[in-house]
Amino acid sequence: MAQISDLPPPKPIQDRFMGTLTVERIQSFLMLGLFEWSQENAPSAWMYLGIAIRMAELMRLEQDDRRMAILENQASDTKGFEKRSPEISIIRETRRRTMYSCFILDRLMSFGSERPLSIAVESMLIQLPCSEMAYDLSLEVYTGLLQPYGGSSQPQINDDSTLSRFINLVEIWGEISRYISMGGRLQETYPPWDPRSTFYKLREKTTAFNEDLPGTFTLSRQNYYRHDNHQATSTYVSLHMLASICQIVLNREYLPFLPLRSRGPQGPPIGNQTVLNFAPDRFWEESAEDVFQASRNIIDLVGLCKEKLPLSSLSIFSIWLAGFMSVYAHHFPQIDTSHRLGEQAESPHMGENLSMLEQGQAGTVCQALRRAATYLPSAQRYLDNLEAVDRCFTQAKNSTHGSLSLRLGEVGHGSELNQTGSQDKQRRGVYDMHRTNRSPMSASPKTRNSHRPMLEEPPKPTSSTSKSQLSLLGIDEGPLAMDTPKIFVDNIEALESQRMSWVLNDLEAFSGAGSLRVAFLG
Incomplete structure (x- = not known):
């Protein structure tokens, strides 16, 4: 009988978890990161995602197609390479989808300098994921690259899918997120209607993306049920949720947070107001309508999905955005000139x-x-904040002395309320120095959806929320908690022209880089 001293020493726990690189192990860390993100355990989620990305890069999954092509050419020269087996096609597609899953979460969970991107779009040298039918049948198809490179001819694209379109949109969202995190309109040198402005370029990209969607992928009740028949609604809904998020987050950049003195859509009251007064006809109206129409699209999707609504951080964030704009339109109907959110549903209750x-x-x-709060803690947090926003807007409209009880969290941000024009100018041009110089894409005016389904009766509210019990090795359990000082603002005028993204801090909350900053006191 062997003695204990004769047994080999146990492997370190790091080797047992990460000693062998496999696609399955990458997928496991991605699932852990996705779960922790949904449970608002941001540090653990960020670390799990980082581990998955590093593993994928060590396996060179982002170059898989090129490497496999070289191996196949070598095999055909030496062994008379025959037709590829269906199993090989499935394995290659699985590896592609795993790498693109890393890419998607990298774009969604990154924000600002403290959450930098880990995957460069130029490094993704694998074709986009194929359709579910091509995947199930192991068909040989070509879907194109995320960023086609010049200098060589590319095969003709013969397959398309909502997943590949979603990945293209995720890259656009990544650019919008970086633009907002670096100051948004504060760093612009040109007005938003100028083709040289970053806002204009990003807006054209979102417009071109929506117009380029095939007819079967566009947002409509019929297309939703078509995808539902093939159990493919999750990606379809996520695609249009993210498309609406892009429209809302980008176009709300020039909406005033408190339009108490506005008679209609107009640029925010800032130091460079003279330039904004020369906007083209209906520019502000169309920009505001983009926000409210996108919000309405989200609400319509919620009504279509009902119990099939994907329970993800992305869908809950989109619902929060639509909810905030609904409250905004209720209190300031002069901004929602087309009444996209102003109509009240008739109900006997x-x-x-x-x-x-x-x-x-x-x-x-x-x-x-309320339904999602049982599974996602962020849903209850968004719900509480909607109630606070409603109280804030009510108090602001009823105030006769220009005062408002408002508490802002997060260290070091309170001074932004008193930024001067000269300080704003210092932030201009920062974004363009960090981006490649791409020409704006031309696009024609957008078509708008008019379907308006309603949601079914709600169940009783529940206060229970699920909490993650997972933790990373070497990291304290639970999310980081900080007792940050609060800053009280009593001057309504100080908030009137503030950027919505800055006041709400909701992009940081969505990505996990921060939390909802504002607590409104009724």
Whole structure:
């Protein structure tokens, strides 16, 4: 019988978890990161994603197609290479999807200098994922590259899918997220209608993307049910949720947070107001309508999905954005000139005793958030903030002395309320120095959706939320908690022209780089 001293020493725990590089191990870390992200355990989620990306890069998955082509050419020369087996096609597609899963989460969970991107789009030298039919049947198809490179002819694209379109949109979202994190409109040198401005270029990209969608991928009730028949609604819904997020986050950049003195859509009251007064006809109206139409699209999707709504951080964030704009449109209807969110649904349960969060478009949003709160802690947090926003806007409109009780969290951000024009100018041009010089894409005016489905009756609200019990080796359990000082703002004028993204801090909360900053005191 062997003695204990004769047994080999146990492997270090790091080797047992990460000693062998496999696609399955990468997928495991991606799933852990995705779960931790959904449970608002941002440090663990960020670390798990980082491990998965490093493993994928060590396996060179982003160059898989090129490497496999070289190996196949060598095999054909030496062994009379025959037709590729279906199993090989499935393995290669699985490796592609694993790498693109890393890419998607990298774009969604990165924000600002503290959460930099890990994967450069230029490094993705593998073709986009194929359609589910081509995947199931092991068909040999070509879907194109995420960023086609010049200098050599490319095969003709003969397959398309909502997943490949979603990945293209994720890259556009990554650019919008970086633009917002670096100051948004504060760093612009040109007005937003100038083709040289970053805002204009990003807006053209989102427009071109939507117009380039095939007819079967566009947003409509019929297309939703077509995808539902093939159990493919999750990617379809996520595609249009993200498309709406891009429209809202980008176009709200020039919407004033508190338009108390505005008679209609107009540029924010800032130091360079003279330039903004020379906007082309209906520029501000169309920009505002993009925000409200995108919000309405999200609410319509929620009504279509009902219990099939994907429970993900992305979908809950999109519902929050639509909910905020619904509250905004209710309190400031002069901004929503087309009444995309201003119509109240007729219901026998509606009455004078119901708050605006229990009826109409905002009511639809709150119902969806209450259902999701059982599984996603962020849903309850967004719901609480919607109630606080409603109280804030009500108090701001009713105030006669220009004062508002508002508490801002996060260290070091309170001074931004008193930024001067000269300080704003120092931030201009920063974004373009970090981006490649791409010419703006031409696009014609967008077509808009008019379908308006309604949500079913809500279940009883629940206060229970699930909490993650996972932790990383060497990292304290649970999310990082900081007792940050609070800053009280009593001057409504200080908030009137502030950027929505800065006041709400919701992009940081979505990515995991921060939390909702504002607590409104009723």
